[in-house]
Amino acid sequence: MNSVILVSIIMTLVAASTPILLAALGELVVEKSGVLNLGVEGMMLTGAVAGFAVAFSTGSVALGLVASVIAGIATAMIFAVLTLSLTANQVATGLALTIFGVGASSLIGAGFVGRTIDRLGPLFPEVLASHPWLRALFGHDIIVYLSLALVLGVSVFLRRTRAGLILRAVGENDASAHAIGYPVIGIRYAAIAFGGALAGLGGAYFSLALTPMWADRLTAGRGWIALALVVFSAWKPGRLLLGAYLFGAVMTFELQAKAAGITWLAPEVLAMAPYLATILVLTMMSLGRKTGRLDAPACLGKPFSVS
Amino acid sequence: MTASPHDRTDTPPRLVLSGVSKSFPGVKANDDISFSVKPGEIHALLGENGAGKSTLVKVIYGVQQADSGSISWDGQPVSIPSPKAARRLGIGMVFQHFSLFDAMTVIENIALGLDEAVDREELKTRVAKVLQSYSLPLDPEREVHTLSVGERQRIEIVRCLLQKPRLLIMDEPTSVLTPQEVERLFETLRQIASEGCSILYISHKLHEIKALCDTATILRAGRVVATCDPQQETTRRMAELMIGAELRQIENTHSGRIGKRRLIVSGLTLPGEPPFGTSLRDISFEARAGEILGIAGVAGNGQAELLGALSGERLSAVPNAIMLDGKPVGSEGAGARRSAGLACVPEERNGHAAVPDFSLAENAILTARYRLPLAPRGFIRLAAVRRFAQAVIGRFDVRTTGPGSPARALSGGNLQKFIMGREIGQEPGVLVVSQPTWGVDAGAAAAIRQALVDLAAKGSAVVVISQDLDELLELADRLSVINEGRLSPPRPVAELAIDEIGLMMGGVHGAAQAEGAPLHA
Numbered sequence: 001m002n003s004v005i006l007v008s009i010i011m012t013l014v015a016a017s018t019p020i021l022l023a024a025l026g027e028l029v030v031e032k033s034g035v036l037n038l039g040v041e042g043m044m045l046t047g048a049v050a051g052f053a054v055a056f057s058t059g060s061v062a063l064g065l066v067a068s069v070i071a072g073i074a075t076a077m078i079f080a081v082l083t084l085s086l087t088a089n090q091v092a093t094g095l096a097l098t099i100f101g102v103g104a105s106s107l108i109g110a111g112f113v114g115r116t117i118d119r120l121g122p123l124f125p126e127v128l129a130s131h132p133w134l135r136a137l138f139g140h141d142i143i144v145y146l147s148l149a150l151v152l153g154v155s156v157f158l159r160r161t162r163a164g165l166i167l168r169a170v171g172e173n174d175a176s177a178h179a180i181g182y183p184v185i186g187i188r189y190a191a192i193a194f195g196g197a198l199a200g201l202g203g204a205y206f207s208l209a210l211t212p213m214w215a216d217r218l219t220a221g222r223g224w225i226a227l228a229l230v231v232f233s234a235w236k237p238g239r240l241l242l243g244a245y246l247f248g249a250v251m252t253f254e255l256q257a258k259a260a261g262i263t264w265l266a267p268e269v270l271a272m273a274p275y276l277a278t279i280l281v282l283t284m285m286s287l288g289r290k291t292g293r294l295d296a297p298a299c300l301g302k303p304f305s306v307s
Numbered sequence: 308m309t310a311s312p313h314d315r316t317d318t319p320p321r322l323v324l325s326g327v328s329k330s331f332p333g334v335k336a337n338d339d340i341s342f343s344v345k346p347g348e349i350h351a352l353l354g355e356n357g358a359g360k361s362t363l364v365k366v367i368y369g370v371q372q373a374d375s376g377s378i379s380w381d382g383q384p385v386s387i388p389s390p391k392a393a394r395r396l397g398i399g400m401v402f403q404h405f406s407l408f409d410a411m412t413v414i415e416n417i418a419l420g421l422d423e424a425v426d427r428e429e430l431k432t433r434v435a436k437v438l439q440s441y442s443l444p445l446d447p448e449r450e451v452h453t454l455s456v457g458e459r460q461r462i463e464i465v466r467c468l469l470q471k472p473r474l475l476i477m478d479e480p481t482s483v484l485t486p487q488e489v490e491r492l493f494e495t496l497r498q499i500a501s502e503g504c505s506i507l508y509i510s511h512k513l514h515e516i517k518a519l520c521d522t523a524t525i526l527r528a529g530r531v532v533a534t535c536d537p538q539q540e541t542t543r544r545m546a547e548l549m550i551g552a553e554l555r556q557i558e559n560t561h562s563g564r565i566g567k568r569r570l571i572v573s574g575l576t577l578p579g580e581p582p583f584g585t586s587l588r589d590i591s592f593e594a595r596a597g598e599i600l601g602i603a604g605v606a607g608n609g610q611a612e613l614l615g616a617l618s619g620e621r622l623s624a625v626p627n628a629i630m631l632d633g634k635p636v637g638s639e640g641a642g643a644r645r646s647a648g649l650a651c652v653p654e655e656r657n658g659h660a661a662v663p664d665f666s667l668a669e670n671a672i673l674t675a676r677y678r679l680p681l682a683p684r685g686f687i688r689l690a691a692v693r694r695f696a697q698a699v700i701g702r703f704d705v706r707t708t709g710p711g712s713p714a715r716a717l718s719g720g721n722l723q724k725f726i727m728g729r730e731i732g733q734e735p736g737v738l739v740v741s742q743p744t745w746g747v748d749a750g751a752a753a754a755i756r757q758a759l760v761d762l763a764a765k766g767s768a769v770v771v772i773s774q775d776l777d778e779l780l781e782l783a784d785r786l787s788v789i790n791e792g793r794l795s796p797p798r799p800v801a802e803l804a805i806d807e808i809g810l811m812m813g814g815v816h817g818a819a820q821a822e823g824a825p826l827h828a
Binding site for chain 1: 332372389391394402405406407410411415418419420422424585773
């Protein structure tokens with residue numbers, strides 16, 4: 001009995017964490033290149049609605065996922081052109097992008113409200129995926145495994161590859177990177193596209209895997225959590241994974257507590273718990289390190305133009 | 308002028324510039340520039356700030372494109388569209404403001420400067436080899452922000468050397484180095500040149516060019532005014548060619564009229580700010596009306612902290628630690644100290660002494676409002692502010708379009724002149740200034756030094772914190788040395804020998820001498 005509850009908690013936890021993890025991982029790469037894109041929520045929503053629309057029309061969840069990635073990149077490119085090519089303010093443009101994404105997804109999704117599709121199924125065969133307790137490991141869909149692989153991939157990319165080194169260099173000191181001869185703007189375009197792709201995929205996880213139906217503002221502010229996690233994780237993929245899963249865990253706890261009918265704690269306090277716990281834990285992890293301010297990419301949010 | 312005596316006409320020049328011109332809106336930065344550099348030659352490019360040296364080397368390194376003229380390399384005409392193309396030819400460059408990444412390690416920074424991907428282990432071996440063959444001390448695994456300026460420069464040099472350059476461009480390499488580091492750099496450069504690599508050495512420091520270079524091309528206002536052999540020319544003659552006027556001698560008129568004690572610092576102790584701050588330990592000195600007190604020392608020994616403690620950016624727990632004209636101000640903030648007549652000019656011009664995006668007039672308000680009626684009752688008197696800024700611009704010969712010009716638009720020397728003028732124009736009782744002529748060309752430096760001397764002559768006490776020993780010996784009446792946050796007792800400059808100061812800067816205090824030194828000369 002106990003193990004059944006535990007397995008179900010793990011399943012909920014992983015599902016709740018994955019979209020945040022994806023979006024945050026994309027934003028981490030964007031910020032490492034020195035760009036602050038506050039439009040994560042907007043990109044998630046356009047990804048979510050594009051994914052749902054395509055999956056609903058074609059009946060293929062796989063095509064829906066591809067569409068969500070393309071939609072995320074397309075939305076990110078609006079931001080990239082405005083901030084990189086036209087050197088618009090990144091904060092204002094990012095906020096506008098979120099507002100745009102909310103509106104665009106409502107408009108496109110208007111005809112789909114309440115419609116349902118077949119949700120994204122587990123990756124592994126029925127035997128493993130439905131096993132009472134093995135399903136905690138093998139019962140997830142492909143996006144979950146992909147997101148974990150991406151954490152490892154991004155971590156290795158940033159720390160161990162030359163391309164990752166150049167990306168970090170662009171975020172640390174764009175003028176120097178330019179002086180050495182690296183294409184600062186081009187690298188940032190690529191990073192923003194990657195961020196858009198993962199945000200779109202994270203958004204689609206809501207509409208294609210978590211709740212396989214369309215509702216307005218489906219992502220419910222998770223894009224903002226992703227943004228905060230990037231900062232609190234000190235721009236480190238490993239901590240990002242921890243932060244995202246911690247957030248998912250406390251959220252699962254909140255759901256369980258509600259289901260169990262706990263009344264001595266106000267539901268509002270429970271709803272706050274995931275946010276508080278995440279901030280608390282990640283802040284405590286950053287304490288006691290004197291070089292804290294060196295974590296942020298030095299050129300984060302600063303516009304760059306070739307003079 | 309004279310031709311170079313190194314007439315190695317048998318070897319073709321490595322680099323020839325002919326008729327290179329480059330204009331920016333409103334300025335002709337380079338106008339018909341021609342010169343050539345031979346293999347293994349150390350060639351100086353000499354000129355004041357704004358003479359067009361930096362633009363010229365950017366053209367050679369492919370960062371910028373010339374409007375007209377041609378460049379040839381080993382006798383072949385070439386075009387250099389990008390830094391990458393320059394490096395492919397064999398041109399390496401060490402920038403004045405290093406193109407380094409603070410949060411990364413030395414080895415990562417070196418890897419970033421290479422055009423091809425090199426395996427990490429192989430790169431380590433190659434770096435170790437270069438470090439060893441040029442005896443450069445540098446730890447490849449350290450993060451850059453923990454390194455001294457000299458070590459940072461070595462990263463750039465190693466980065467260039469790994470590409471086996473045939474022309475190395477050094478842009479003002481010594482502007483931030485200590486004398487010891489300069490000597491070390493020169494040894495490295497001589498070794499590099501002896502292996503056949505040409506060096507283009509950009510500087511406005513004449514004695515360095517005399518010590519190092521085979522040939523000097525002198526630029527003024529974007530044009531070549533002379534080519535000479537620095538070994539044969541006097542520094543004075545080169546300086547006059549460079550600034551295009553007779554060099555002014557500083558008239559030291561103030562000596563001998565030393566008055567009352569205006570600033571007394573006693574037992575000032577402040578812990579350093581983490582992570583890299585130096586602690587101030589039991590600092591005591593006094594500065595008297597009519598005198599200039601010099602504080603020498605190698606960078607990072609507490610100069611910035613001392614200036615912060617004197618200006619009031621950091622407060623002392625003991626009010627009596629700093630006495631200004633008999634009043635304890637140790638616990639007063641910067642504004643109160645300014646009102647009382649203690650003006651400070653920090654080392655960093657843009658961002659500390661001035662707000663880069665503010666106009667000169669606005670920058671004038673920021674510090675001058677305490678002593679001048681520029682903003683009574685919180686309202687700015689625009690006409691008075693403009694008049695004050697204009698007066699400073701006129702009196703200190705600040706080259707700018709006017710008081711409305713943003714601070715960032717001024718060259719380093721001109722902004723420094725404006726900042727000094729702004730403080731001196733308030734007639735402070737005590738002026739503390741750090742690195743007053745750092746990165747400033749010879750003409751402006753002379754004007755700034757003269758202004759300091761004149762201020763002291765009028766009865767103010769002047770404290771000059773500087774790493775430029777020549778400057779201190781020229782200006783100061785008494786000199787002390789700061790080392791690891793401790794200040795040696797001031798001694799009259801006339802009694803000091805240079806090597807003695809050098810030892811004190813290195814931390815050898817000579818306790819017996821110091822104790823015996825008279826505090827009141």
